[in-house]
Amino acid sequence: MRVILSIAATSVGEAIRRRVLLVILLAGLLLLSILPGLSVLSARGEAANLVSTMYFVLQGTSVLIAIVLAVYMIPNEIERRTIYVILSKPVTRWQFLLGKYLGAVFAVGLMMGLMTIVALVLFWISQRPDAGRLAQLAQGPFMFFVQMCLLAAVTIFFSTFVSPLVNFFLSVGMYLMGTTLNSLYDSFVKNPDVNPLVRLAGQAVTTVLPNFSYYNVSNPLIHPEVEIQNPLTYYVNVTGYGVIYIMGLLIAGILIFDRREV
Amino acid sequence: MGVAMKKLVVWIAVLAIVQGALSNIVVRPRYARDFAPKSTREGGQLPSELIFLQFFGFREFLAGMLWVRADEFFERGNYDAILPIIRLVTWLDPHYIDVYATGMWHLGYNFTDEESRSDRRYIPFALALGEEGAANNPTTYEMFFETGWMWFHKIDDDYHKAIEWFLRANERPDILPARRNLLAVAYQRAGQIDEALNWYFKLLRDAEERLAKHKEYTFRMNRDTIEGNVDNTLVRMAQRGHFAMQRNDGSYETGAYDTRPPFDVGFSARIMVEEPLVIRVEGTWNVLPVGTRIRMVLRDADYEFGVPAGMVWDHAKDVNLDPPTDLTFMQDSLYVKNRRFSRRIDLSKDPTMYPFSKKTYILEFYYNPRSAPAHMQDKFGWSGEGMTDRNFLDTKIREGQRVMYCKLEMTQDQILRRGEWFDRTPVIKTTNFVPPRAGASPEGEVIIVPGLRAGAAKEGGPAPTGGQGGNGGPIATGVANP
Numbered sequence: 001m002r003v004i005l006s007i008a009a010t011s012v013g014e015a016i017r018r019r020v021l022l023v024i025l026l027a028g029l030l031l032l033s034i035l036p037g038l039s040v041l042s043a044r045g046e047a048a049n050l051v052s053t054m055y056f057v058l059q060g061t062s063v064l065i066a067i068v069l070a071v072y073m074i075p076n077e078i079e080r081r082t083i084y085v086i087l088s089k090p091v092t093r094w095q096f097l098l099g100k101y102l103g104a105v106f107a108v109g110l111m112m113g114l115m116t117i118v119a120l121v122l123f124w125i126s127q128r129p130d131a132g133r134l135a136q137l138a139q140g141p142f143m144f145f146v147q148m149c150l151l152a153a154v155t156i157f158f159s160t161f162v163s164p165l166v167n168f169f170l171s172v173g174m175y176l177m178g179t180t181l182n183s184l185y186d187s188f189v190k191n192p193d194v195n196p197l198v199r200l201a202g203q204a205v206t207t208v209l210p211n212f213s214y215y216n217v218s219n220p221l222i223h224p225e226v227e228i229q230n231p232l233t234y235y236v237n238v239t240g241y242g243v244i245y246i247m248g249l250l251i252a253g254i255l256i257f258d259r260r261e262v
Numbered sequence: 263m264g265v266a267m268k269k270l271v272v273w274i275a276v277l278a279i280v281q282g283a284l285s286n287i288v289v290r291p292r293y294a295r296d297f298a299p300k301s302t303r304e305g306g307q308l309p310s311e312l313i314f315l316q317f318f319g320f321r322e323f324l325a326g327m328l329w330v331r332a333d334e335f336f337e338r339g340n341y342d343a344i345l346p347i348i349r350l351v352t353w354l355d356p357h358y359i360d361v362y363a364t365g366m367w368h369l370g371y372n373f374t375d376e377e378s379r380s381d382r383r384y385i386p387f388a389l390a391l392g393e394e395g396a397a398n399n400p401t402t403y404e405m406f407f408e409t410g411w412m413w414f415h416k417i418d419d420d421y422h423k424a425i426e427w428f429l430r431a432n433e434r435p436d437i438l439p440a441r442r443n444l445l446a447v448a449y450q451r452a453g454q455i456d457e458a459l460n461w462y463f464k465l466l467r468d469a470e471e472r473l474a475k476h477k478e479y480t481f482r483m484n485r486d487t488i489e490g491n492v493d494n495t496l497v498r499m500a501q502r503g504h505f506a507m508q509r510n511d512g513s514y515e516t517g518a519y520d521t522r523p524p525f526d527v528g529f530s531a532r533i534m535v536e537e538p539l540v541i542r543v544e545g546t547w548n549v550l551p552v553g554t555r556i557r558m559v560l561r562d563a564d565y566e567f568g569v570p571a572g573m574v575w576d577h578a579k580d581v582n583l584d585p586p587t588d589l590t591f592m593q594d595s596l597y598v599k600n601r602r603f604s605r606r607i608d609l610s611k612d613p614t615m616y617p618f619s620k621k622t623y624i625l626e627f628y629y630n631p632r633s634a635p636a637h638m639q640d641k642f643g644w645s646g647e648g649m650t651d652r653n654f655l656d657t658k659i660r661e662g663q664r665v666m667y668c669k670l671e672m673t674q675d676q677i678l679r680r681g682e683w684f685d686r687t688p689v690i691k692t693t694n695f696v697p698p699r700a701g702a703s704p705e706g707e708v709i710i711v712p713g714l715r716a717g718a719a720k721e722g723g724p725a726p727t728g729g730q731g732g733n734g735g736p737i738a739t740g741v742a743n744p
Contacts, residue, residue, distance in 0.1 A: 049327075053323055059320070182294070208278070211289075211290075220296065225359070227401040234296065237288050
């Protein structure tokens, strides 16, 4: 475990030093900081718009950070040949891959944490909500973080067998697919005109692919008058779903990476 | 493949099965229930071509940005551009209550012709939008109240529907105390006076409880207002003979109640088509206080959802932003002053709103005391028991009410001044219509204001007569005298 954590810590340090990630982060922070000035609607509409735009910036920036970060995690080591140095020590390939993944997750978490704090402070300055509302708003970024962990796992998995450029588009594609899965599922299940075989295939695809839309829980957070019964149970379930999916992806990644020539 | 590898493959298979089960059995139903936009009515679901707007789950952000854009359109008066945005926003974010409420109001009130008459063809869709908004936001009172308000204020005729929605709004704990009062008014306008009083008493009890807990000015004001409403209602119930009628012992018929004897409103009307699609409506209303508004409806004779002096307002099953462009439904209010009304109505400037594509039309005049202000109801009663009209009193078109209703017919040729009416002025009138004296004009500056109770008919002269009695009344069609 110490080895994995050590690789993770090194990866976090590398991530923080990467200019492209810092530029994305800075752009996100800048966008967040101008949001309170954009509102022109009624008081309630203004608050709803502020929160939805805040989440948009936070989630959009996080997606970019997670993919750009994870896409280069392993290829960079291979390209710079530092992987030989690492693997020549008593470090197995699975430990290396797991360490890299955890490093990506920690780095994404760090950057998301920073953006969340800035967003909440700005929201507090412009709307003066109570602590309960702030805590409620923080639930959104937490679920986005789990979503980013899943996305990072997808990207790391792909990075074990495809080039960074292909991986980038594959990961973005998977994310886009994953965020529309529920609507696709609905259109398959509820449409009586769909051929049963096609419906079955659709159900299979929507079951196998990672469902990123489960983590878009922002609607009731944007509209606090919407009452959700026991949201914590849902958060636990969907986090469990993410963890299981991530474990599957990492194991599959280990299997592929273990057989790969580096 | 080594044993370890095989174990890993087995692990992947197990995890895949677990995640599939978790996803389909546990997470997806809960997500669909609490977090996904729901389809509660036909048309409430995000259309398939818009599914991709959900990319990244940014539905709410897109909805917010679109709503900001709609605000800009509104500022510029570009109302037509707002409608598709409203529909899109409510699809993307069905919990955006402001959009539902504003959308309803916009559909119901803002689409008007050149003379500020709203396009009533939109109202069924406004109600459908309200219903969808209420179904998507069942935990808050707002859309229930807004839909009730549309029935109460805009439709202003079927108060039972308003009560239905206000009751549902009152079931929600977040309803504002001041908004609860409106249910009592709706009860009164629906003729359910005892229910109105009971509701006021309930509100009074609640207000007193609140005041006992919080000695604040607002709560005291609220309590005092309700108390005043209770007093007013009781006085009106007594003066309008409500208690006497309930006793049903003949005391109402012999008592000196404000609603006794019924007052003859002496309605008569004449419609002249002065130019193609320009009509002048004038007539009499033998009630002296200024400000009566007689409802006038001009619609296709075969209007699918038409009912006397209105339509089945909640017939729309879907929110359709394009009203039927081949149908005509015009509703206006005729303002009465000095016991006469005269109004020139120009329908030529809004061909999309008034296409007049059918052969025959119905012209209806309607007065319902339930929509009248309190000082008129003091004489006419809540349900018209203090009102009569020797020609046009109707007790059938509105159950349990005595209303004035007059129905005339016109043809497309008459309205468009075509065919035989090309060089003649079509005139349609009730036979009791008495032309105004020379020089007397309802648009004059002098207003005669005696009270209703002091023998108003005597002071103002006898009610115009000449009819033969019965609903539907005597009607004459002819050519204007030179």
